[in-house]
Amino acid sequence: MGRRGDLTSDRILREGRYKYFCRTLARNERTAVKWLSRTVAKERRALEGARRRFISKPTEKRLHAVRTAGRRFRSLLEDVAELAPSAKLLRRVKRAAEQTDAARDAAIILRLLESSVDPGERHVAQPLLAELSARETEATRLAHRRLRRTRFTG
Amino acid sequence: MKPEPVLLRGVTDSTELARRVLHTRLREIRHLAGGLEQREPRGLHAFRIACKRFRYALERFDGLETPLEAPAKSFALLQDALGEAHDRDVLLSILPGAMAQTEYRIRTEREAYVDRAGALWTQAQELLLDCPLISFEEASNHSSESFGPDGAKNKA
Numbered sequence: 271m272g273r274r275g276d277l278t279s280d281r282i283l284r285e286g287r288y289k290y291f292c293r294t295l296a297r298n299e300r301t302a303v304k305w306l307s308r309t310v311a312k313e314r315r316a317l318e319g320a321r322r323r324f325i326s327k328p329t330e331k332r333l334h335a336v337r338t339a340g341r342r343f344r345s346l347l348e349d350v351a352e353l354a355p356s357a358k359l360l361r362r363v364k365r366a367a368e369q370t371d372a373a374r375d376a377a378i379i380l381r382l383l384e385s386s387v388d389p390g391e392r393h394v395a396q397p398l399l400a401e402l403s404a405r406e407t408e409a410t411r412l413a414h415r416r417l418r419r420t421r422f423t424g
Numbered sequence: 425m426k427p428e429p430v431l432l433r434g435v436t437d438s439t440e441l442a443r444r445v446l447h448t449r450l451r452e453i454r455h456l457a458g459g460l461e462q463r464e465p466r467g468l469h470a471f472r473i474a475c476k477r478f479r480y481a482l483e484r485f486d487g488l489e490t491p492l493e494a495p496a497k498s499f500a501l502l503q504d505a506l507g508e509a510h511d512r513d514v515l516l517s518i519l520p521g522a523m524a525q526t527e528y529r530i531r532t533e534r535e536a537y538v539d540r541a542g543a544l545w546t547q548a549q550e551l552l553l554d555c556p557l558i559s560f561e562e563a564s565n566h567s568s569e570s571f572g573p574d575g576a577k578n579k580a
Contacts, residue, residue: 302438349477350430352430379515386533388525388526398520
């Protein structure tokens with residue numbers, strides 16, 4: 271008798287195991303996808319929350335929060351791109367980061383220069399300090415204007 | 425610097441997803457670790473960005489299967505040291521020429537932060553050896569050079 275019609279208890283058991291294996295695999299896949307969707311949604315909300323807080327009051331600390339949340343979210347999207355491609359969203363997150371780069375760079379370098387300038391050389395540093403301060407103000411204003419038009423959820 | 429794509433075909437659960445992401449990101453760091461040894465701004469910057477990606481992945485997957493808090497903290501410290509060195513590199517690139525004293529101070533601090541990063545990188549690698557999600561094969565593949573607690577380079 272051919273294999274096709276051979277419904278021995280051994281074969282039934284084998285098929286049963288195979289079905290169990292398929293069900294387990296499908297359940298695991300669902301769990302992975304569920305976990306991923308939950309994580310993406312959570313980090314997306316965190317970025318949108320940080321953006322809104324910065325829009326309502328554009329401080330250096332809040333700008334830093336937007337950048338950190340953006341970097342985390344971008345890193346997540348890049349890590350799981352093969353499983354959950356989201357090129358459009360990734361571009362939006364990258365653009366938002368670029369829009370805040372100048373403000374953050376100016377703020378950090380300004381604080382560092384203020385704290386490390388030698389007292390005897392302060393007069394030489396003065397034009398650079400003034401330039402960095404103006405650059406920080408202008409770049410923060412620009413970042414605020416651009417982020418007001420960006421949405422990460424909805 | 426573009427991140428290395430993570431191959432996720434055939435991933436069936438979140439633990440496997442975490443394992444593959446962590447391995448890819450760790451491989452990226454190892455590939456760029458020469459930047460820390462050479463101490464040049466560009467190489468250090470690339471290494472810092474790779475560490476940042478790995479740290480975010482560690483924090484994201486912490487508690488999923490095994491605790492990853494200790495290596496995540498260790499990479500956060502490493503990233504802080506690299507960030508301080510990077511900030512000084514940026515400032516040095518725009519500092520006016522007639523500020524020798526300030527430049528000397530910033531350069532000295534920068535070197536100290538790079539030394540600290542070297543020591544922290546050695547510690548971070550040791551912590552990864554105890555991490556079941558990162559396979560022994562990956563974690564034991566140390567570079568031939570390492571750094572002592574003072575940050576000075578040790579010969580293998």
